[in-house]
Amino acid sequence: MDGSPEPHTGWTFLTNHARVLAAIADDHSARIRDIAVHCRLTERAVQRIIADLEQDGYLSHVREGRGNTYRIDPGKVLRHPAEAGLTVASLLLLLIQDEATRSQLRGELPDLPEGSGDTAHRP
Numbered sequence: 001m002d003g004s005p006e007p008h009t010g011w012t013f014l015t016n017h018a019r020v021l022a023a024i025a026d027d028h029s030a031r032i033r034d035i036a037v038h039c040r041l042t043e044r045a046v047q048r049i050i051a052d053l054e055q056d057g058y059l060s061h062v063r064e065g066r067g068n069t070y071r072i073d074p075g076k077v078l079r080h081p082a083e084a085g086l087t088v089a090s091l092l093l094l095l096i097q098d099e100a101t102r103s104q105l106r107g108e109l110p111d112l113p114e115g116s117g118d119t120a121h122r123p
Helices: 016-026 032-039 043-055 088-105
Strands: 058-066 067-072
Touching: 016 032, 016 043, 016 067, 016 088, 032 043, 043 058
Parallel strands: none
Antiparallel strands: 058 067
């Protein structure tokens, strides 16, 4: 394996920034290499996206040993005017709920965060 992700053609609903943020929300100490594989991006692209998210205050990190631990600001409002008033937490909650639904279909169920407001996906 050469380490480069399989290319994707066509458009998608989520931006790469949203994918990287969701991957970090799933594992706050994920390595850039692992995020890149999960999101099907290059490590360089993930580094640029993390820098963008940090520059605008959506994300911060603390160096721990040889790795980083990331912190997401859940109250930060999304950037596009069409999503005015929606927060990072609301975006991530939608993605968590979707993952719960997909996991349930596979016979798994991850823990949803307290106060998620939606228990319809729980057995």
